[in-house]
Amino acid sequence: MGRFDEARFALEAMSGGKNTLLMDDMGLPSVMVRIPCFRWSEVYEEGEDTVCSAFIVDGKVKDSIYISKYLNVVERGRAYSLPDRDPAHTITIDDAREACARKGPGWHLMSNAEWAALAHWCRKNGTLPRGNTNAGRDVTAVHEHGVLAPPSGIGAGKHPEARTLTGSGPDAWSHDWTAAGITDLVGNVWDMVSGLRLVDGEIQIIPDNDSAMNVDESEKSPLWRAVDTSGNLVAPGSPNTYKYDGVNPGSPDDTAPLVPGGVRLGTSVRQPQYTGPRTDADYFAWTMMPFRSMAADVAPHVLLKALGLYPLSERLGGDNFFVRNYGERLPLRGGSWLDGASAGLWELYLRDSRSWIFPDVGFRAAYVEL
Structure with missing residues (x-):
């Protein structure tokens, strides 16, 4: 048995098969959490009795997907899921995509x-995670805290940097409230995600x-x-496509005002x-706005x-939704150390380029096996 094979065996044995080490094309490991395939009807009341779309790739159903247990770091131009690290930050979504690819x-x-x-x-299983949100x-839960990462010196506006080392919080900061779960989905740093954008208010996936x-x-x-x-x-721009329209008139001001x-x-x-x-x-x-408060002019x-x-x-907590419905906007999820009670799995940021x-x-x- 090689060194990484022994480490993988130990990790899988300790986590009951929920965690594993996956190697990249350089033979370097990431700690990953295996998520078995499920159907939409199994996780929410209105869900169709079809395979959850996360498990459908190129028209084929996958029996599982693997999600990084930890927010990633970047080494040698590649993304890695490793514990007790300052998570990568101050990186564009395109550079993050490339580090993964x-x-x-x-x-x-x-x-x-x-x-x-x-x-x-998480909602279905009653394990909506907490995290570094303050x-x-x-x-x-102020008694729950992680280990602060050293400040990068880049700065975060008027707010001191307060990232925590990956996975250094309690089990309640993981997706299943156990040591085998995916950590820091809520708070710490926002998660950039692929496969979604907003263009002049139109939802595109x-x-x-x-x-x-x-x-x-x-x-x-x-x-x-x-x-x-x-x-x-x-195709984008087709008739009757879903869009986010402002509730109130916008502003001509170019100093980034908040439109209520x-x-x-x-x-x-x-x-x-x-x-x-x-x-x-x-x-x-x-x-x-609070995500739960969104109304609709047409049936969603x-x-x-x-x-x-x-x-x-309406039972989704105080998770916020941020938006600019003009230009191209790329998504962030989960909130950061700055977001307080508005951070959560449903928090969505479609505000910036x-x-x-x-x-x-x-x-x-x-990771998905192709």
């Missing part, structure tokens, strides 16, 4: 489909979990699909957050609820 076939930036699958699983501690194949998710990619009110995946009221789900954008003349409007007016298709893009019910970097934004790789 470099590891070899099947490795990819965790997708929104995979994130949503975990969120529904400068190293959980905001609702990569079908199923095809993001696991590292398909083209560039700004001009022809693979993006909008969702129409019948649940069909159609949040958004409503609809099929048109009559009230963009920014109404000024600038065409380089990456970081102007925006809005936010079950697919939007499955993918965590429309609330299942693909070039956005910040010390409270990180990522994790996932």
Whole structure:
């Protein structure tokens, strides 16, 4: 037995098969959590009796997916899931995707489909995790804390950096409330996810979990699909596709004001957050709201609820939804050490462009056997 084979055997034996070591194309390990395939109807009340989309890649059903147990670090240009490290941060989503893809076939930036699958699983099993949501501690359980990482010196605006070392929090910070779970999904640093974006308010996705194949998710990619009110995946800009419309009139101010009221789900954008003349409007007016409070002008298709893009019910805690419904916006999930009670598995950030970097934004790789 080789050194890594012995370590894998010990890890699998200790975790009851839930954790394992997977090697990349350089023979270097990541600690991964195996998630067996399940159906949507098994994890939420309105779910269709079909295989959860996180387990469908290129039209084929996978018996399991593997999610990084820890927020990733980057070494030798590749992403790794390792304990007791300062998680990678201040990196663009495209660079994170590349760090995952470099590891070899099947490795990819965790997708929104995979994130949503975990969120529904945790809700169904009563294990919605806590985390580093208040400068190293959980905001609702202040006795729970992790080990603070050394500050990077990059700074986080007016807020001191307060990342915790990967996996250094208690079991309640993992997805199944055990030592074998996926850690730091809530708080610490936001998770960038693939397979989802917003373009001028229109919801666009990569079908199923095809993001696991590292398909083209560039700004001009022809693979993006909008969702129409019948649940069909159609070309962006098609009639009757779902969009996030502002509740209140937007602002022409170019100093990034908060527009009150949040958004409503609809099929048109009559009230963009920014109404000024600038065409380089990456970081102007925006809005936010509790995710659970979102209303709709049209019936939300079950697919939007499955993918965590429309609330299942009002019983989703205080998780926030941030949005700019103009330009291209890439997704972050789960919140950070700055977000307090608004952080959670349903918190969604569709506010910034693909070039956005910040010390409270990180990522994790996932793996599917192709």
